[in-house]
Amino acid sequence: MGAKKKLQRFADVSSMPHVIEPTYDQAMGGDFPLKGNWNKDFFKNDDPIVIELGCGKGEYAVQLGKKYPDKNFIGVDIKGARIWYGASEVRETGMKNVGFIRSRIEYIANFFGKDEVDEIWLTFSDPQPKKARKRLSSRRFIEEYLKFLKPGGIVHLKTDSDLLFESTLEEIEEHSYTCITKTWDLYGELFDSLDSETQEILNIKTYYEELFSSKGYSIKYCKFKIN
Numbered sequence: 001m002g003a004k005k006k007l008q009r010f011a012d013v014s015s016m017p018h019v020i021e022p023t024y025d026q027a028m029g030g031d032f033p034l035k036g037n038w039n040k041d042f043f044k045n046d047d048p049i050v051i052e053l054g055c056g057k058g059e060y061a062v063q064l065g066k067k068y069p070d071k072n073f074i075g076v077d078i079k080g081a082r083i084w085y086g087a088s089e090v091r092e093t094g095m096k097n098v099g100f101i102r103s104r105i106e107y108i109a110n111f112f113g114k115d116e117v118d119e120i121w122l123t124f125s126d127p128q129p130k131k132a133r134k135r136l137s138s139r140r141f142i143e144e145y146l147k148f149l150k151p152g153g154i155v156h157l158k159t160d161s162d163l164l165f166e167s168t169l170e171e172i173e174e175h176s177y178t179c180i181t182k183t184w185d186l187y188g189e190l191f192d193s194l195d196s197e198t199q200e201i202l203n204i205k206t207y208y209e210e211l212f213s214s215k216g217y218s219i220k221y222c223k224f225k226i227n
């Protein structure tokens with residue numbers, strides 16, 4: 001994408017009321033008015049909140065938003081030009097249950113209050129081969145999620161990466177999270193045995209999923225409870 005187009009998309013994203021761009025101070029823990037108030041002030045309902053971290057174009061946030069009008073979804077990513085795709089679709093369709101935060105996930109606990117979030121999706125997160133601490137399923141991040149995830153809250157991880165999947169399974173084991181589902185080959189091994197609703201959810205394909213599937217990578221998936 002050309003620099004000009006990227007700049008136009010940054011500007012467009014910044015003008016969208018359903019894309020929140022926290023200030024530096026807010027990201028650092030300064031007053032962020034939506035913290036603890038997403039239901040009341042942003043969605044204007046009491047429905048559960050599900051977040052997609054490293055959402056890129058936000059395929060999970062948007063598709064789940066369409067499927068579940070009685071739940072709220074928030075995609076989080078640092079890259080405005082990627083968020084633009086999902087955010088534009090939300091604008092065009094007039095959906096009221098999907099929003100985005102453009103910020104670094106390192107600051108995520110400054111944007112949500114205690115018990116404010118019901119579920120987290122990690123979709124094709126960067127595997128961070130050299131820096132285990134930067135993986136979104138590392139203990140360092142899980143400790144941040146625990147600050148705002150409801151007790152018994154669920155984390156879903158979908159990935160093409162053996163490394164990220166293996167390290168996530170190790171984290172689950174080491175910290176005694178409750179593993180609900182795991183598969184090294186979602187479509188080859190598990191998919192056919194799932195009920196149609198779960199199939200529809202797990203069959204949502206993100207940009208990175210399409211990319212890596214076309215290169216022959218198997219898609220791994222796990223769902224676990226952090227305690």
Ligand SMILES: C[S@@+](CC[C@H](N)C(=O)[O-])C[C@H]1O[C@@H](n2cnc3c(N)ncnc32)[C@H](O)[C@@H]1O
Pocket residue numbers: 053054055056057058076077078079082103104105106123124125126206207208209
């Ligand atoms: C491999 S892409 C996956 C995007 C999308 N979920 C998909 O499946 O197509 C990883 C995404 O995570 C975002 N990301 C990585 N680390 C991040 C961080 N620390 N804070 C915010 N976004 C991050 C990147 O900007 C990128 O869009």
